[in-house]
Amino acid sequence: xxxxxxxxxxxxxxxxxxxxxxxxxxxxxxxxxxxxxxxxxxxxxxxxxxxxxxxxxxxxxxxxxxxxxxxxxxxxxxxxxxxxxxxxxxxxxxxxxxxxxxxxxxxxxxxxxxxxxxxxxxxxxxxxxxxxxxxxxxxxxxxxxxxxxxxxxxxxxxxxxxxxxx
Numbered sequence: 760x761x762x763x764x765x766x767x768x769x770x771x772x773x774x775x776x777x778x779x780x781x782x783x784x785x786x787x788x789x790x791x792x793x794x795x796x797x798x799x800x801x802x803x804x805x806x807x808x809x810x811x812x813x814x815x816x817x818x819x820x821x822x823x824x825x826x827x828x829x830x831x832x833x834x835x836x837x838x839x840x841x842x843x844x845x846x847x848x849x850x851x852x853x854x855x856x857x858x859x860x861x862x863x864x865x866x867x868x869x870x871x872x873x874x875x876x877x878x879x880x881x882x883x884x885x886x887x888x889x890x891x892x893x894x895x896x897x898x899x900x901x902x903x904x905x906x907x908x909x910x911x912x913x914x915x916x917x918x919x920x921x922x923x924x925x
Contacts, residue, residue, distance in 0.1 A: 761807040762888040763836075763918070765909055766794030766895045767869045768812050768823050769845040769862075777853040790826040791847070793892045793923065802831040809833040811882055813872040815841050820868070838876045841868025870898045874905055879912030889913040893924040 771791045774783035798808040810832050814820035816839040823844055824834045845867035852858035864870055883889070889909065896906040913920050 760888065761809065761886045762798070762801050762890060763809045763811060763882060763886045763913075764794040764798045764801075765811040765889070765891045765906070766792050767845050767864065767867060767898065768792045768795045768810070768814065768827070769847050769864070769867075770819070770823070771847055771849055773849040773851060777851050780848065780850050780859070786848075790823050792845075793894065793925075794890060795827060795832075797890055797923075798832045799827065799830045807833070809836055809882070809886070811836045811838075811877065813838040813841060813868040813876055815839065815844060815868050819844050836877075836882050838872070840876070841871055843867045845869070864898065867898075869895075870902065872905060873901055874908050877905060877909070879909050880916070882909075883912055883916040883918050886913075886916065886918045888919045888921065890921045890923070893922060 768790055769792050771789045772786040774780060774786060795810055798810040801808040810827055814823050814837055820839065824837060827834050843866050845864040848861040850859040891906060896903040910920055
């Protein structure tokens, strides 16, 4: 089964262990995002997982791409451009204290993407399933248009569509 996921891959910064932001002197650096996590999980289960997004062509964007490749996710459909990778700051909860997550997505490459950045007919060639989340179109009216085009192309290719509305 070939599954295509589409969304924002972000830098995840979090204090070590269970420190709070106000206690932290250092932050761990990794990458995450709902659709990327789905792609990694599916690849770990042996599915052919393809991740689609837009990332800057600089070293941080490449590090994000590499973070998926190491798990066997196909990153060949990622569009390059823009200046920023979205960031989220995560403070892990402990005992009764809940987790805290603060997003910094303004002007990220995917938020500023356009419909011209993605060739959905080529992306869905041989695909069986398309997955995205509700937060992706919420990034802006241009991303609503991108998701609409993706869904229309998926339907035209006979690809099943799922959306996690969280």
